[in-house]
Amino acid sequence: MITNVRSPRSAPARQTSLREHNLALVLGELADRGPASRARLAATTGLTKATVSRLVETLTEAGLVTELGRVSEPARGDRRHAGAPVGRPGVAVGLSPEGPLGVGIEINVDYLAGCAVDLTGTVRHRELVVEDQRGSDLAAVLDRTAGVLGRVLDRAAADGRAVAGVCVAVPGLVEAPAGREPLLRLAPNLAWRDVPVLDELRRRLRSGAAGKGADFGRLRMTMDNEANLAALGELWGGGHTVDGVPPRSFVHVSGEIGVGAGIVLDGRLFRGRRGFSGEIGHLPVRHDGPRCACGANGCLERLAGQEAILRGAGLALEPSTAIGSPAGSVAELVARAEAGDPRALAAIDGAATALGTGIASLVNLLDLDTVILGGLYAALAPWLREPVRTEIDRRVLSSRWAAVRLLVGGLAGEAAMRGAATSVVRRVITDPAAWLAAGG
Ligand SMILES: [Zn+2]
Numbered sequence: 001m002i003t004n005v006r007s008p009r010s011a012p013a014r015q016t017s018l019r020e021h022n023l024a025l026v027l028g029e030l031a032d033r034g035p036a037s038r039a040r041l042a043a044t045t046g047l048t049k050a051t052v053s054r055l056v057e058t059l060t061e062a063g064l065v066t067e068l069g070r071v072s073e074p075a076r077g078d079r080r081h082a083g084a085p086v087g088r089p090g091v092a093v094g095l096s097p098e099g100p101l102g103v104g105i106e107i108n109v110d111y112l113a114g115c116a117v118d119l120t121g122t123v124r125h126r127e128l129v130v131e132d133q134r135g136s137d138l139a140a141v142l143d144r145t146a147g148v149l150g151r152v153l154d155r156a157a158a159d160g161r162a163v164a165g166v167c168v169a170v171p172g173l174v175e176a177p178a179g180r181e182p183l184l185r186l187a188p189n190l191a192w193r194d195v196p197v198l199d200e201l202r203r204r205l206r207s208g209a210a211g212k213g214a215d216f217g218r219l220r221m222t223m224d225n226e227a228n229l230a231a232l233g234e235l236w237g238g239g240h241t242v243d244g245v246p247p248r249s250f251v252h253v254s255g256e257i258g259v260g261a262g263i264v265l266d267g268r269l270f271r272g273r274r275g276f277s278g279e280i281g282h283l284p285v286r287h288d289g290p291r292c293a294c295g296a297n298g299c300l301e302r303l304a305g306q307e308a309i310l311r312g313a314g315l316a317l318e319p320s321t322a323i324g325s326p327a328g329s330v331a332e333l334v335a336r337a338e339a340g341d342p343r344a345l346a347a348i349d350g351a352a353t354a355l356g357t358g359i360a361s362l363v364n365l366l367d368l369d370t371v372i373l374g375g376l377y378a379a380l381a382p383w384l385r386e387p388v389r390t391e392i393d394r395r396v397l398s399s400r401w402a403a404v405r406l407l408v409g410g411l412a413g414e415a416a417m418r419g420a421a422t423s424v425v426r427r428v429i430t431d432p433a434a435w436l437a438a439g440g
Contacts, residue, residue, distance in 0.1 A: 019055075019433070020431075020432075022045075022047060022051065022055055023055055023058065023059060023432045023433055023436075024429075024430055024431060024432055024433070025045050025047070026047070026052060026055045026056065026059065027059060027064060027065070027095075027429050027432050029041055029045055030093065030094055031095060031426075034094065035068050035093060035094030036092060036093065036094075037090025037091060037092055037093070038052045038053055038056060038091075038093065040090065041056070041093075056093055058436070060093070060096075062099075062432065062436050063096055063098065063099045063100070063162075064095065064096055064100075064432055064435070065093050065095065065099075066093065066094065066096035066098065067091055067093055068091075068092045069092065070090065070091055070092070095118075095119040095120050095429075096118075096119060097118045097119065097120055097122060098118070098161075099118060099119045099162075099428075100118075100119070100161070100162040100163065100164040100425065100428055101116040101117065101118055101124060101156050101161050101162070101163050101164065101421075101425070102116065102117050102164050102167070102422060102423070102425035103115070103116050103149070103153065103156070103163055103165070103166040103167070103424065104116075104117070104166075104167055104168075104169065104229075104416075104417045104418060104420030104421025104422070104423075105145060105148060105149050105152075105166060105167070105169065105417070105420065106168075106169040106416050106417040106420065107133070107141065107145055107168065107169070107170050107190075107197070108133075108171055108226070108256070108321060108323070108324060108416075109132070109133055109134055109171060109189045109190065109256070109257050109320075109321065109324070110130070110131070110132045110134070110257075110320050110321055110323075110324030110325055111129060111131065111321065111324035112129040112131070112133070112144055112145050112148050113126070113127065113129075113148070113323065113414075113417050114126070114127040114128075114148040114149055114151070114152040114417070115127070115152065115414075115417050115418065115421050116152050116155070116161075116163070117418065117421040117422055117424075117425060118425070119428065119429065121236055121237045121418075121422050121425070123421075124156075124159075124161075125152055125155045125156065127151050129144055129147070129148055130323075130324055130325075131144065132324070133190055134189065134190065134191075135191075138192060138195065141190070142197070142200045142201065142204065143204065145168075145197075145201060146200075146201050146204035146205055149166065149201060150205060153205075163219065164424050164425060164427070164428050165219060165220035165222065165424040165427065166220070166221045166222070166424065167221070167222045167223065167224065167229070167420035167421065167423050167424050168198065168201070168221070168222070168223040168224075168420065169223075169224060169225070169226040169230075169420045170184050170187060170197060170223060170224075170225065170226060171187050171189055171190065171226050171256075171257075172184055172185065172186050172188065172190070172192065172225065173185045173186045173187075173225065173275075173276055173279075174223055174224055174225045174275050175274050175275055176223075176224070176271065176274070176275035177274065177275075181196070181198060182198070182222065182223045182224065182275070184196075184197050184223065188258065188293060189258060197223055198221045198222075198223055201221070220424075222423070222424075224275070224420070224423075225260065225262075225275070226254075226256075226416040227252070227254050227260030227261055227262045227416070228262040228269055228271065228277075228278060228419075229262070229416045229417075229420045230252055230254050230260075230262055230374055230375070230409075230411075230416040230419055231250075231251075231252035231261070231262020231264050231278075231372075231415075231419065232264070232269055233411050233414070233415035233416060233417075233418040233419025233420075233422065234250075234252050234372050234374065234409055234410065234411060234415055234419070235247075235248075235264050235267065235419075236418075236419070236422045236426065237410070237411060237419075238372070238409060238411055238415070240370075240372065240407050240410060242369075242370055242405055242407075247370040247372075247405075247407075248264070248267045249264060249265050249266055249368055249369065249370065250264055250368055250369075250370035250371060250372055250407075251263050251280075251362050251363075251366070251368055251370075251371055251372070252264070252372040252409065252415075253280060253355070253359060253372070253373055253374065253377060254374035254375035254377065254409070254415065255304065255305065255306060255374075255375050255376040255377045256321050256375040257305070257307075257319045257320070257321065258301060258305060259300055259301040259304060259305050260278055260279065260280065260281060261278040261279075261280035261362070262278050263277060263278055263362075263366065263368075265366070280300060280358055281300050281301035281305065282296065282299045282300065283300045283358045283361060283362075284296065284297075284298055284299060284300075285298055285300045285303050285304075285354045285357050285358055286298035286303065286354075289302060300355065300357075303351065303354035304351040304352070304354040304358070305319075305351075306319040306329065306330075306376055307319050308347075308351060309333065309347045309348060309351045309380075310329055310333070310347075311347075312343070312347030312351070313333060313336060313343050313347040313348075314343045315329065315332060315333070315336075315344075317329040317332060321375075321376075321413055322376075322379060322412070322413050323414075330376055330379050333348070333379075334379055334380065337380065337382070337383050345383060348380055348383045348384060349383070349387050351384070352383070352384040352385075352386075352387035352388045352391070353388075353391055355377070355384065355388055355391075356387060356388040356389070356390065356391025356392050356395070357395065359371055359388065359391075359392055360391055360392050360396050361395075363404055364396055364397060367398070368404070369402065369404060370404070370405045370407060371392070371404060371405070371407070372408070372409050373388070373406065373408050373409060374409035374411075374412075374415055375409070375413060377409075378408050378409040378412060379412075385406060385408075388406060389406055392404050
């Protein structure tokens with residue numbers, strides 16, 4: 001769904017779409033490089049100053065761009081703004097924090113969360129319901145999820161803000177055929193199969209149970225796997241830099257209760273043919289390893305998943321997330337590791353070796369130079385990092401002359417929800433003409 005939105009910035013410009021193309025070009029510059037004067041926008045986009053001024057006026061009237069006051073241009077030699085004029089202060093324009101909001105909803109195993117972000121990716125509203133959904137009735141979970149969504153929409157409406165859409169993150173396989181509504185095929189930890197989550201939520205919202213202030217007729221809703229959205233969250237809001245610029249190609253490996261990965265190639269999510277990519281949890285790591293719920297043996301999830309780490313550490317705790325259960329299994333594992341508990345450290349080390357083996361396979365296959373550890377693995381990074389690195393260095397053919405960078409996720413457990421919400425506003429940024437045409 002998300003990567004099927006083709007950026008007008010990368011499409012050939014037909015005469016009729018020239019204005020649309022240039023609107024996206026200017027807005028994309030402001031999103032990727034931050035506020036800039038019209039003169040600098042002209043220099044970095046190659047458009048004339050007069051054209052930039054007209055485009056900025058259109059974007060300002062649509063509420064997507066705002067004037068931010070005078071700023072000094074960056075010094076000569078700033079690689080991000082090469083070619084820009086220097087030395088003259090100008091009136092900077094930037095993405096408007098008062099523009100449309102994107103709403104992200106996350107259905108997780110032990111919590112439901114929602115947020116609204118503005119065009120700059122800043123969170124404006126948050127909702128959280130902590131409740132273990134395992135063994136819960138499907139209809140009851142969907143009722144609660146619609147409640148979370150409705151409250152976020154109500155708060156946006158109370159602030160007089162337009163909502164550009166909703167994206168729902170789910171802990172399972174999402175089939176997303178082009179042009180058709182995505183379907184949740186399987187959520188193993190919730191025991192859900194073939195659930196049309198978006199239809200179910202829409203039905204509940206229309207029934208008036210929640211979100212009375214929203215215009216559901218116009219509300220575009222999408223859904224994706226949580227690991228995919230977490231990777232996008234880290235791409236857009238993780239605050240990572242490699243050699244001074246945000247990494248554009250990486251794999252984000254998130255262990256929460258299951259193990260999943262999101263693969264970002266050249267700034268775009270790699271979803272695979274049907275949307276099922278990133279199932280790193282089922283990479284075979286040890287052919288004679290323990291049997292996995294998928295039917296195979298020795299899958300990464302069985303060796304590096306939270307359940308395996310807890311068992312190895314001798315902790316009889318139910319796996320939980322740090323958000324759903326702040327004093328639960330993750331906190332206990334971290335506390336034991338900090339205290340130097342040998343069983344906990346050995347369990348984390350064993351998981352890290354398996355994790356590094358799985359990651360090395362991905363890196364060898366896709367030639368990635370950056371790996372981001374998220375979720376549980378971010379919490380355990382002080383102990384996981386070195387053994388994961390050792391395994392990557394040992395197994396990645398190119399690592400002798402091109403080291404793989406190992407980063408820790410910046411958004412912790414919020415990555416999927418933030419990625420979901422930000423994917424909505426990114427769609428406005430990559431295609432502002434569509435937002436304008438819809439009466440933005
Ligand atoms: Zn498996």
